[in-house]
Amino acid sequence: MPTPDASKVDLSYAIGLEPEAAIQYFESKGYAISFNWQDVWAEAHARSFTVSGVTKLDVLTDIHDALKEALKNGETLADFQKRLQPLLEAKGWWGKGRIIDKATGEIEGKRLNPRRLETIFRTNMQSAYSAGRFQAQQANVEFRPMWEYVAILDNRTRPAHRSLHGRVFRYDDPFWRNFYPPNGWNCRCRVRTRSMSDMERLGLAASSSEGRLETVDQVVDRKGNTQPAIVFNDPATGKRFMADAGFGLNPGLAAWQPDLGRYPPALAKQFTQAQASR
Structure with missing residues (x-):
């Protein structure tokens, strides 16, 4: 087929x-x-x-x-x-x-x-819904540039996901490249956008992942095999946050790359180099 x-x-x-x-x-x-x-x-x-x-x-x-x-x-x-x-x-x-x-x-x-x-x-x-939501949020970053991680706070919520509830990062913070939900099997977390006036009105403080992202070897099966993965060294908890194996990439970013064949070679090369340097 x-x-x-x-x-x-x-x-x-x-x-x-x-x-x-x-x-x-x-x-x-x-x-x-x-x-x-x-x-x-x-x-x-x-x-x-x-x-x-x-x-x-x-x-x-x-x-x-x-x-x-x-x-x-x-x-x-x-x-x-x-x-x-x-x-x-x-x-x-x-x-x-x-x-x-x-x-x-x-x-x-x-x-x-x-x-x-x-x-x-x-x-x-x-994953499909999150990719769609990510695109809608990207289209509105001029007015709502701050993104808040929202977890479902019940007895099924993973402690690591609960620890990120209410945390706010700018839309272009590298945090969202690896940890835009879902961050694991049956993850129910989502992202809520905030305007700068929201931040001031609600007394919200922005977090940053600068200098706190690290590449580690993540065990991916019972045999002990590993693959590279990104972790966020969270200053608020003193712990590392890592998505489940296989989930450490924003599906919206992966699915929505431009068709470089439709662009001038110089522009396509510039885009590729920029992506590789992220």
């Missing part, structure tokens, strides 16, 4: 809020097949669509298309599973355990079940 064509996006409502950018982000993703999700890392993961353990293009496409329809139609997790489960059952990909090639004995993938579908659904919906 051909890669989704971003020029044929069907603009519709998604998640009840700002759907257009979310749909464009999701449909513009290519396909990446990987038995281990760690193989599709950071920016590549944000630019492509992959499902851990799914190594068959037709199955990956079924999942992608079901998520796309859910975005377009504002569907629930139950709707998503209802559409997808019969297709997975027919291809032998529904249930528990791994799929083994009878001829070679090689592992072909891991079957999907309701729990895995929920993680796939929530993570992809949140």
Whole structure:
């Protein structure tokens, strides 16, 4: 099946809020097949669509298309599973355990079940919505340049995410390149924009990540394998904040790079150099 064509996006409502950018982000993703999700890392993961353990293009496409329809139609997790489960059952990909090639004995993938579908659904919906929200906020930075991290403060909130609740960074602070939510599986955090008058009226103080971002080796699996990751050394808590493995890149930034082929070579080179120096 051909890669989704971003020029044929069907603009519709998604998640009840700002759907257009979310749909464009999701449909513009290519396909990446990987038995281990760690193989599709950071920016590549944000630019492509992959499902851990799914190594068959037709199955990956079924999942992608079901998520796309859910975005377009504002569907629930139950709707998503209802559409997808019969297709997975027919291809032998529904249930528990791994799929083994009878001829070679090689592992072909891991079957999907309701729990895995929920993680796939929530993570992809949140990433698509966040990318759309990021673009809307970027378009309004002249009037609302200060961005506030907002966590859901209940008993399911990760302590590290809770510690960032209410913290404000300028929209162009490098903090947002790596920690614009979601910052992990089923992360429910979001970003609220503030004007300078809001800051003064509410008595909010701005934070800065200058000199506090560091590259470390992050363990990404049970075997102890590592990948480079960015951490924020938080002066307020004295602790490091790090996104879950595979989430340390703003999906909005990865998905919305300009088509450099449409620009003069000198300008395209200037943009590439600026990105590489960030």
